[in-house]
Amino acid sequence: MHARTAPAAPDRAAADLHSHGDRIVAVLSGTWQLEETTSRFDRLLASSSSASPRSIAFETAALGPWDSSLLIFLRQGQSYCEANDVAFDTTGLPARITALLALATPVPERVLETEAPAPSRVAQLGLAGLAAWDSASSALAFLGEVADSLLRLLTGQVRMQWRTFWVVVQSNGSGALPIVTLIALLVGVIIAFLGAVVLQRFGAGYYVSYLVGYGMLREMGALMTGIIIAGRTGAGFAAELGSMKVTEELDAYSTLGISPVDQLVLPRVLGLFVMMPLLVVYADLVGILGGMGVAIALIDLTPTQFIGGLLSAVSLSDALLGVFKATIFGLIIGFAGCMQGLRTGSDASAVGRSATSAVVLGITLIILANAIVDWLAALWLI
Amino acid sequence: MTHPVEVTDLTMQYGPLVVMRDLTFTIERGEVFVIMGGSGSGKSTLLKYLVGLRDAPSGTVRINGEELAASDRDARRRNLRRIGVLYQGGALWSGLTLAENVALPLEELSELDADSIAEVVELKLALVGLRGYGGFYPSAISGGMRKRASLARAMALDPDVLFFDEPSSGLDPISASRLDDLIRALADSFGTTIVVVTHDLASIFRIADRALFLDISQRTMTALGDPATLRDTPPNDEVRRFLTRDSGSST
């Protein structure tokens, strides 16, 4: 396009319309620059004196440097002419402009469109219901596939992908320790704080150790670790498998007759199944330490008193309940992450959506499962 | 003898979007068969139906005489062993080295021991010109090498039908024509049936025995035959424009 250098005397862009009977001649002159606003060509034509022009021609002897603004202006005139059945005679325009105008005139290109009419509001509601049903039943189908794959692993029909398994173990072992330590410690501190503030009012500060013990072992250790791992590893699984979907690596398994569930899902789910309980035991210990620190600092308990109180309060079954929850959470996180990953659409933004929904689904299911386990435990007096 | 690929009255769709309908064709053993058409005309989609990644809502796709969709797990696996697919971007498993990529299908689907597998891997990599690259990860090699490595993986189990999605896309002209030569050689020397999806005219004329044209405006196939003949005596204007690179604008 033309360089937008200002000429010695930059005269403003102008288009003067001269009527010769039913023919209009537009005289273009001056420097045409995008920054300078000119009036719209179609408005000029609409308000021109000639009532019903048959054709428009151009004179460009006084036309200075120009840029896209002139093309925009001419295209406004062009579409006005098309709409009103006026001949648009470009012979008076410089060749470079006519060439650009021709380029901008669309050659129709085909895209596939749905032939059926768009569904009505009511139908959309129905379709949304069907989609929800579909996704629920495909989740069940996926669960079945994973169970089937596990069964075949146990009967020796599937080769375990140990390498992937160890990567998962490692990243949810030493890799996850810093964040789990930090969060568990703080949760222990918070529980002890709450306990110290509330219980000391009744002179029962000693019982902080009960609260910390029960709170960490039965609930918070597993729950907080579950949420951390869902955000960290669950999202990671979904993103990993999702990008494999986008790059057709998953299809490459399928067309070789190799099950992506055997290859990718099984080692990941099992890796988490093994690591979650270990992480939770660790988180429990760290949380209790944090709580003990607060108890020592705020209510002058000695470590022996705190631990003595704690041990008389909690039993092994409390700790086991937390560990049991952890294994369930591990399965849930692995399951949700892998399922959302495998379900990913075929573009890059779909990977992000999968990771997000893996976390949301994982955390939701964890909290739901936590409530159910607590309820059952209360029923069975565990 | 059955045909390697037999498609009858196939309709392809994504939900309500009908991509193509009434596709009927058979592919002969040992030929290089090109599926051509403009961008978005459904070439990759057709490939997905052919290799059993999508199940046909109506119509049938038979590979070596068997319907992939209808067969049970074991039959499907047996049949899948006889086809190989080369995806557009290569789709090598990024966590595995090239040698491991080629070895995985052998480990999973054959009874070979580790030594024989290593030999097969070595041979397949050599055939595609990648001798000595077995230890490389896919991210460490060029796009053309990735596609050839992916071809080595697709050939691992000696399939009798190979499918290629846009083999020349993203490659420089020399790498692209090298891949074309490889495709032609596979058909001529091994007698492998080869199905190539492409819109690359140079490739089409170079490798195709027959070509199928998917017409986006008709939503179906509108030409099938030898590409040079189709170019010289086009059955319709869309085919003529496609094969002569005519954009349709008069300037």
Ligand SMILES: Nc1ncnc2c1ncn2[C@@H]1O[C@H](COP(=O)(O)OP(=O)(O)O)[C@@H](O)[C@H]1O
């Ligand atoms: N996963 C999908 N979901 C919905 N529509 C799709 C999907 N993949 C492709 N399409 C649509 O199907 C049509 C054909 O796509 P494709 O087979 O990729 O064309 P080609 O490979 O010939 O360029 C396009 O209109 C595309 O938008």
Ligand SMILES: [Mg+2]
């Ligand atoms: Mg494509």
